[in-house]
Amino acid sequence: MTRLKDRVVIVTGAGRGLGRSYARHLALEGAKVVVNDFGGGLHGEPGRETPAEEVVREIQSAGGEAVANADDVSDWAGAHRLVQSALDAFGDVDVLINNAGILRDRMLVNMSEAEWDDVIRVHLRGHFCPTRAVAAHWRARAKTSPDRSPRDAVLIHTTSISGLFGSPGQANYATAKSGIATFAYECHLEMNERLAVRSYAVGPSARTRLTESSPAAVDAVAKPERGFDFFDPDNVSPFVVWLASPECAAPSGSVYTVEGDEVTLIQPWTRTRQIKAGDRRWTLDMLDAAAPGLLAEGGVHDAPDR
Secondary structure, eight states: OOTTTTOEEEETTOSSHHHHHHHHHHHHTTOEEEEEOOOOOTTSOOOSOOHHHHHHHHHHHTTOEEEEEOOOTTSHHHHHHHHHHHHHHHSOOOEEEEOOOOOOOBOGGGOOHHHHHHHHIIIIIHHHHHHHHHHHHHHHHHHHSTTSOOOOEEEEEEOOHHHHHOOTTBHHHHHHHHHHHHHHHHHHHHHHHHHOEEEEEEEEEOOOHHHHTOTTTTTTTOOOSSSOOTTOGGGTHHHHHHHHSTTOOOOTTOEEEEETTEEEEOOOOOOOOOOOOSSSOOOHHHHHHHHHHHSOSSOSOOOOOO
16 A cells, blocks of 8 residues: 555644544555644634644554644644644655634624634635645745656645535635635646646545534434445545545546545536627616526526435
8 A cells, every 4th residue: 555655745634533534544555644733622722632643643553654733724834834844754745635624603694703704714724824835845846856847746625515515504614615616726727737736626525523513414424323334534535545646647626525435526617608798888678688598597506415
């Protein structure tokens, strides 16, 4: 199991749930893993425990290589320290998996300013800061290589089903996760051709602290008494490890959902119906007349069955 042999991978929010599963599976495939976890609670509050160190011990006990990092990825300096910790421990970075996140679910009419700001900060800024830090390293690495050419690097960002299809009571979380899907594509546009960086977004469905705390999801993700455990976090990890592999054929810029035994390619925003005024400015009456051609039957979103 050496598909990722000597690849250095940073996983944020890797102390529990999906991030922990990713870190362990990456190490089993030979990756050297930086296990980042702020050690905070579900809502982002500081914690006393050190979940990242626990995951590192698990990996090392299984014969793998890993180091722990407790920096806040939404902090500019902290994100740069995170990348530096990978360089100090292993000499390089090949893959960044942005996974850290929090929930503060509330219906929009009851949501506070802090509940909005905290979720946007941890998710969007928590994706931007580490990505910005590692991108600078990859650019410098390409400039100093003997032939001044980049080598394969990977960004895996974490969107969500609610970010792609919406979810009542999660306006802050869904908005952040939708932005992350766009951010992943923007990273592809800016870094794939120039720096050989492959960028993806993955929307996982799994039983984690976040889903088990969400009234909309807790019953749906409950562990079954028998049979295939559809929402086991370990179901998502093989796909993430596959994306991180240098041989992976998935096109950069693509977005996927991973649920149980299902992997789905998500169609991004796309142009559909169009009306034209014919080289003149629209009038209200013209819009009334042309509207049926623009507003044909069909929803804006095709939400998943589940």
